[in-house]
Amino acid sequence: MTEVAVSSLDPRVQKQLESAQNALQKGNFDYVADVTARVLKLNPGCLPVRRLQRAALLRKAGPRGKAERAVLGFFGKAKAAFARKGTPQATLEAADALLAADPRNTAALRLLAEAAAELGMKGTAIFAREAELEETPGDAAALLALGEAYYEGGRAKDALRMADEILKTKPQDGAALKLMRKAAIAQTTEKGNWEEAGSFREKLKDETEAVSLEQASKMVASEEMTERLLAEAVRRAGEQPDNVTHHRAVIDLLRRQGRVEEALEWVAKARATAAGGADAGLERAEGDLRAALLKREVAAVEEEARARPGDAAVALRLKAAEGRLRAFQLAEAKAFAERYPNDHGARFALAELLFKEGEYEQAIANYQQAQKSPKVRLQALSGMGRAFKARRMFDLAVAQFQAAKGEMGLMDDLKKEVIYELASCFEAMGRKEEAIGEYKVIYSDDIGFRDVAAKINAYYAGR
Numbered sequence: 096m097t098e099v100a101v102s103s104l105d106p107r108v109q110k111q112l113e114s115a116q117n118a119l120q121k122g123n124f125d126y127v128a129d130v131t132a133r134v135l136k137l138n139p140g141c142l143p144v145r146r147l148q149r150a151a152l153l154r155k156a157g158p159r160g161k162a163e164r165a166v167l168g169f170f171g172k173a174k175a176a177f178a179r180k181g182t183p184q185a186t187l188e189a190a191d192a193l194l195a196a197d198p199r200n201t202a203a204l205r206l207l208a209e210a211a212a213e214l215g216m217k218g219t220a221i222f223a224r225e226a227e228l229e230e231t232p233g234d235a236a237a238l239l240a241l242g243e244a245y246y247e248g249g250r251a252k253d254a255l256r257m258a259d260e261i262l263k264t265k266p267q268d269g270a271a272l273k274l275m276r277k278a279a280i281a282q283t284t285e286k287g288n289w290e291e292a293g294s295f296r297e298k299l300k301d302e303t304e305a306v307s308l309e310q311a312s313k314m315v316a317s318e319e320m321t322e323r324l325l326a327e328a329v330r331r332a333g334e335q336p337d338n339v340t341h342h343r344a345v346i347d348l349l350r351r352q353g354r355v356e357e358a359l360e361w362v363a364k365a366r367a368t369a370a371g372g373a374d375a376g377l378e379r380a381e382g383d384l385r386a387a388l389l390k391r392e393v394a395a396v397e398e399e400a401r402a403r404p405g406d407a408a409v410a411l412r413l414k415a416a417e418g419r420l421r422a423f424q425l426a427e428a429k430a431f432a433e434r435y436p437n438d439h440g441a442r443f444a445l446a447e448l449l450f451k452e453g454e455y456e457q458a459i460a461n462y463q464q465a466q467k468s469p470k471v472r473l474q475a476l477s478g479m480g481r482a483f484k485a486r487r488m489f490d491l492a493v494a495q496f497q498a499a500k501g502e503m504g505l506m507d508d509l510k511k512e513v514i515y516e517l518a519s520c521f522e523a524m525g526r527k528e529e530a531i532g533e534y535k536v537i538y539s540d541d542i543g544f545r546d547v548a549a550k551i552n553a554y555y556a557g558r
Contacts, residue, residue, distance in 0.1 A: 098216050098217075098218050099140050100141070101143050101504050101505075111130050111134070112130065112131075112134065115127045115147060115151075116505065116506070119540075120539035120540060128148060128152055131148035132195060135148065135191065139184075139187055140214075142218045142222060143505045146222065146505055149226065152198035153199075156197070183214045187210035187211065189206065190203045201230050204223045204224075204226050208220045208244065212244070217249075221250070224240050227241070235261050242254045242256075242258050242274050242278070243274060246274065246281065251282035255282065325345065325352075331344070332345055336364075337369060337370065339374065342364060342365035343365070346358050349361065355391070356388070362377055362381045363381075366381070375438070378434075379431070386420065386424055386427070389420040390420060392416050392420075393413070399412075399413075421451070424448055425448045428444055428445040432445045432461070439465050440470060440471055442461045442468075443471040446461035446478055446482075450481065450485075455485050456482075458479075458482045459482045462482065463475075466479075472502070473503060476495050476496075476498055476502070477495070477512065480492045480494075480513070480520075481516060483495060484523075489520045489524050492516070492520045493520050500513050506540045514533050515544070518530045521533065531551070531554050534551055
């Protein structure tokens with residue numbers, strides 16, 4: 096069973112879900128629960144629908160006291176114990192039925208996570224584990240389960256975060272240490288983009304080397320261990336100077352120790368090899384390391400400025416240091432985009448830097464190119480709208496924000512930002528009622544977002 100996007104559902108179903116989202120904002124939670132239940136019965140892998148359903152069920156249920164949680168938790172576990180069926184599909188359906196009656200049933204959430212994992216629905220498994228942790232904040236078992244779900248879902252950084260949370264209070268927890276080690280390995284693999292040409296093990300010549308490189312990724316290693324691993328990585332790189340993998344290990348260990356200048360020297364060595372000369376990842380690493388040196392300079396002057404407030408000379412030096420950092424980042428982004436014109440992610444990064452520098456026309460051109468990538472399309476539409484808005488081309492900005500809003504699914508922070516920008520454009524154009532209509536959409540979902548509450552209150556106070 097696979098997970099599916101809302102956009103892949105029947106257009107009529109999409110219309111129903113749009114109505115359900117509007118109903119959620121109006122407080123018609125029963126309608127939302129009914130629509131989403133029917134959609135999930137046929138499309139259990141549609142995660143956005145599951146999120147919408149949970150939002151409605153939680154709002155309908157309201158807050159719950161400790162005593163009530165204890166009682167319902169006991170009965171919830173008892174029900175869940177009888178809910179596991181013969182197949183993962185049947186178990187998932189049983190978990191959904193329990194959650195429809197009690198969305199805070201942690202036992203049912205665990206059932207949902209387990210069934211989803213067995214069905215290959217990794218996003219749904221993460222969703223269920225996140226919901227479980229929301230109901231049992233700080234619980235080590237829930238943190239570990241979520242960390243494992245993140246790891247299986249390819250989110251190594253988040254898995255590391257969960258392991259770290261456990262180790263803060265249980266520094267010797269074996270399961271957490273094991274999760275941290277394998278997540279660190281996965282994160283290192285991701286950073287090197289090795290997955291594009293084969294698995295981690297396939298990249299190495301033998302099991303001994305694999306274990307050794309895995310050791311280099313252990314974030315729990317002591318300084319002494321790090322030094323030994325660094326020495327070993329340097330030795331391997333010396334023995335196999337054309338093997339970029341070993342150079343990467345050295346660079347990563349040096350970066351962790353803050354030895355940026357030495358890491359840069361090793362990047363140069365790696366890029367001098369046959370395989371490393373055209374390696375975009377190494378090129379990015381070099382840019383990041385050079386930027387780190389400039390950031391270090393900025394941080395040093397910032398510290399001096401805090402110690403000597405009001406010192407005009409220090410303020411000028413800080414401004415100059417920040418200017419050098421921005422100029423370097425912009426030059427690097429431009430050069431990278433020129434060398435890799437089809438890297439739409441790089442185009443988006445360049446557009447964002449151009450926008451910050453006030454070069455709106457060039458930013459727009461790069462946002463247009465970035466829209467070709469599904470990964471950054473929505474952010475690029477939003478950025479393009481902001482650039483048009485900065486140039487006071489409000490009608491063009493409105494078109495971009497409306498396009499972005501139309502392509503977005505359920506309400507998240509990016510969608511709120513887009514709707515807010517759309518509303519502010521309407522305000523600037525004197526279209527007050529349309530602006531308030533958009534602000535209301537945000538207000539119905541998140542009363543604390545920016546200043547929408549003040550805007551809505553002022554609107555009704557002036558009527």
